Amino acid sequence: MSYSSEDETDISDSEMEEYVDRCYEQLKVETQKLKFSDTLYRCPYCPGKKKIVYPFKDILQHASDVAKGSQNKDIKHKGKHLGLVKYLKSEVDHEDLSSELTALTLVDQQEGNGVKDLFVWPWMGIVANFESVSKLKDVLAKRGVDAVRVRQLSSGSKYAVVEFKKDWSGFYGAIMFEKGFEVVNHGRKDYYSPNLSDELLYGWVARDGDYNSDGILGDFLRKNGDLKTVGDLENEEKRKNGLLVADLSNTIQELRMRLEKNNNYHEQD
Template sequence: MSNLQKKDDDVFVYPWMGIIANIPTTIQNGRKVGGSGSRLRDDLTEKGFNPSRVHPLWNRHGHSGFAIVEFKKGWDGFNNAFMFDKSFEQEQCGKKDYFSPRMERDKLYGWVARDDDYYSKGLVGEYLKNNGDLKTVSDKEAEDHRKDSTLVTTLTNTLETKNQRLKEMEKKYTKVKMSFWALMDEKDEMIKAYNEESRRMQQNAHDHFKKISLEHERMARQFSDQKTELEQREKELFDREIQNEAETRKLQHEKIMSEKEKLHRKIIELEKQLDAKQALELEIQSMKGQIEVMQHMEGDGEMKQKMEAIQEELREKEEEWSSVEELYQVLVVSERQKNDELLDARKELIAGLKDISTNTRASVGVKRMGELDIKPFRIAAKRKYSGVEANLKAAERCSQLQDYLRDSNWHPFKILTDKDGNSKELLDEEDEQLKAIKSEDGDEIYSAVTAALAEINEYNPSGRYIVPQLWNFKEGREATLKEGVEQLLNKWKQFKRKKH
């Protein structure tokens, strides 16, 4: 403190503050502007004064040309404030120089804020009153002394309290230590008793386990014998089940074939009855014609007898015709019922064989009539693309052309009539859309599209959607009901063999 050369009763603004005056300003847009506080702080820091903040003062005209320099609250801040004051004083830019008539307008002036500045009127005094108090060095020293005394007293009281707690903890430690050793002795006794009990229990457990092991071996042998017996019985039951299922399937197949043969015989009989019916109708018409002729002819009694005989025969023929008509209707109804049964059986076969045609290379399965084959699309796509992109492009084009096939407005067929007047529907190769597909996609995809078109035109020309059909893939034709049943039986036998 001696280097400050100040009396202890000098009154300063606290926290320590300095004042900078005569800061250069300029007029911009009708207001005064000057240097920023951060720039002034950096300049003062370079000179070693280490201010914590520089606050320019502004009024309604703009920058006032004054700034307040704030220093840290401790004695380091006090020393920096007085170094700041002495530096400006040595350069004849202190407070006295600022208020001197010889004050130069192009220099900065600075000094430490004291009580006269605190009580001054204007921006400086107002800021100091709002942000600080007045203290002497003695006041600051006394305050620090009071704080130090309070701190010493607090630390002394805390130390005494800690010592008292330490003594209490030592007493508790001694008591706990004695309890601990007592517990350790008790623990040793418990461990000893536990070990003895454990050895006894282990021996008992060993004897019990040995007994259980022997019983387990006996039960295992018994279970193995029972398992062998059950497996043998299961094999016998399975063989019987296969035999029963095969016989059931065979009986169902024979029943279907028998019904089909009966239906065929009925159809032949119906055709014969139809021929007889037609012949009878012709004969009845002929007799009616003869009667009409005889009615217009004049004759004797012999002619009249002939006409009566013909009329009697006509009545008999009409009765016979009525009986034939009733039989014909019965046969027609029976034929329709059998056809419906055969169609239902075919549908059931198609439902059961749907997975066979797609998942295996079976000779008989289900073919989706009118569905495009994806293979030629993939082959064509791989010529232009690679990997996953080729598969995606193939699927996109196949889906697009499948949509064309479902369009009922597109019917690329033409009807040709031969010399005998028989009509036949053929693919119109001059159709613009077909020509565009052939040109754009190539012959392989064109062939797949025309094949699907022919299938849709044959099996579902009105609906234009895909129809499942029982199919013989080996011979490229519709499969018979017998072939479908045989294929289903083969697949069932394979499934049973895999299961066991």
């Protein structure tokens, strides 16, 4: 999205609303600057994040955070992101996108790949038939894949492992990575079909079939990961959060007891 150099100067608070509206109207015209796919978006105002794509709730959070965090000297940067917030809330149909992760899980569940499916944890993707790690990184970046690391299993191996963040955003990224290959018939089942093309990339999320397989791929996954279901991880997260709450409650209770003891001591004096 293009703006003149004067956009980098400060504007008064009285001009903010007008500027936000102008950014909002320009986004309505130049939607291709924002929309990466039907469910993924890029921030048109953060050049350094061009390769990062967000689901709706995350691009909205990003725009809101930048707007809140901008200081007076960055008032136009704030105005642009406020215009983006207005556009997202007014023009994007996000009824089903606000809980995209849940929707993806439910879809997979209906297909037999849901909370009972065994994934390799931490989340990992597998790419077959790649030429080099550097070229593969370029391909993944162009597809908007937010990978933590890409590793070739060994010299001459036809497999590479794509590592994702160890949280739910990493799970979302892994699922989107897999679906990107599935929509062009380059998923796991296509790779193991008789019509395999050795010249094309194939990709999927690592699951129990890969983990328990013979050879270098299975060895790597067993050495670097475990098998867990989404349900397992949800329960672990709830348990950890419960322990944190319990620890905090115990600490507060202990402090109260010390305070009361200290007060009683001074009262006796």
